[in-house]
Amino acid sequence: MHHAARTVSWALALASALTLTACGGSGGGDVAAGDKQTLTVWAMGTEGEKLADVAKAYEKANTNITLKVTPVGWDVAHQKLVAAAAAGRLPDIVQMGGSYMGEFADMGVLEPVDTKVFKEGDFFPAAWKQSTVDGKTYGVPWYVDTRVLFYRTDLAEKAGIDKPPATMADLRAMAEAYQSRAGTKWGLSIQPGGLDTVQSFYPFLYSAGGEIVSEDGKAVVNSPEAVKALENYGSYFRKGLSEKSVRPGYDVTKDFNKGSVPMFFGGPWIMGLLDDNYPDLKGKWGVANVPVDKASVSMAGGSSLAVSADSSHKAAARKFIQYLTDPKGQADWYDRTRDLPANTEAWKSGKLATDPGLAVWRKQLETAKAAPVQLKSTEITSKVDTAIESVTQGKSSAKEALDKAQSQIQGLVK
Incomplete structure (x- = not known):
């Protein structure tokens, strides 16, 4: 039944959050990306289950990193995130749905995205916009959705x-x-x-x-x-x-x-x-x-990946998010989940470039509209x-x- 939950997911998933930033308040307590460390990640529904497989592949290539992926049901995602944010216990990386973005950015619990590392021009405009609140971006687009x-x-x-x-x-x-x-x-x-x-x-x-x-x-x-x-x-x-x-x-x-x-x-x-x-x-x-x-x-929907402002593993979190949102990672994610890549480069090769059915989605995404981020x-x-x-x-x-x-x-x- 995951597609019924997916309908919800995309409402939720409308805006998403990767926060990485200057106002982290961790006082320079960030662990270097190459050090041995454990990253905690929360992802919703089917994505949470599939992400565990990707995490295994990532750990093989990055032996200093242990990834703890927790799948969270979309039905309880909002209350779990609010409770964790209030307690200062958000995971290092969290999947964010679009309708959540305004609220969590307002709470100050997400790290702004490092725009030197993640470039707005690499993603569908609606996807980037879904994670942007008052001119600051708090999530790196992970996948996009439309109808x-x-x-x-x-x-x-x-x-x-x-x-x-x-x-x-x-x-x-x-x-x-x-x-x-x-x-x-x-x-x-x-x-x-x-x-x-x-x-x-x-x-x-x-x-x-x-x-x-x-x-x-x-x-x-x-x-x-x-x-x-x-x-x-x-x-x-x-x-x-x-x-x-x-x-x-x-x-x-x-x-x-x-x-x-x-x-x-x-x-x-x-x-x-x-x-x-x-x-x-x-x-x-x-x-x-x-x-x-x-x-x-x-409509434009989808999810972003956000970094907790309290995380002491921001450098490693950024690296894992880069891996998930670059063209290669996005094409791999499409193969595993059928989630549409938010990174437009990923559409230039393989099935995403040649399948006539997928061309319909690609064209729809060009004009897809995200609801403005509201509290x-x-x-x-x-x-x-x-x-x-x-x-x-x-x-x-x-x-x-x-x-x-x-x-x-x-x-x-x-």
Whole structure:
């Protein structure tokens, strides 16, 4: 079930933190990188499990280093990190999700990134931005995440369609054609409500030119663009193209395999799930970029690696982070996890450069948008989750729902 957790992961993983720096307060007590030492590392979910394998390879090449990797579940990650930070017990290196970054940078527990060692230009812009708070960067981008459209190519042919939808109008027409001509139960799976519904809404919101909080920190969730996007999103439920009640932990890939759901927006790990769990589906599905409204814009997620400001192993921590975030380490990590490299160089060779499916992700990442770092990110997005649900359930208009969310969010932005 790790992909359900992954949905959460990327909300969390939206911003990430590698902190390395001048304000460490360790009074020059940093152990030299070449000395014998133990580095502690916390990583979430699947990443935590896979990182232990990489750590073994690193220890072989760097015999003075012992790596203690602790996998932490995404469901408990936030409370564990807050408790550790408060007690001054953060590990040397910690994986940080995007929605955490503002809060932990504000606590002063992360080391700013050494920008002589890690260069902004080596990473996707949205990934670097996710770890930057008030002009200082606290995390080195580790992997990136976005959402693209998954669709059943065989059922599209049956519906008389031979290419993916180019525009939002095409998307709705295609959802209708799947139902009426290919006999699918639904047209498109999008989340009707509950935690992190906003993630399902982002491609609609951002492509329409809307956002929740503007770059300069103002609540703008009831802009005309945002209202238009939520009207579009709500229309799928009103027309019976999308299911109004989806149980928590719903696995869309089962219904995609059965053919009852012919389209959904999903993250990169879903490609591996489909290959592993439904090999017979090979050749019957494809991925496509988010259909254009004003533009084709998806959400940017992912994780960063941050260094604790209290660590006395900052030099060695930096070296291990370099190993994980250089092009070679990133390509190796992709092979192990299917996490998309944050370092753009890694996309220039091997499967990442030649696979046509991966080209869709690469293109989407160019325009992917990260939510601005806010101290109260999780509270802000929960207000939007509620607004979306009231529209998908037919309880209020898009404008009413977003006006209400706007008044609540105005009190939460910094």
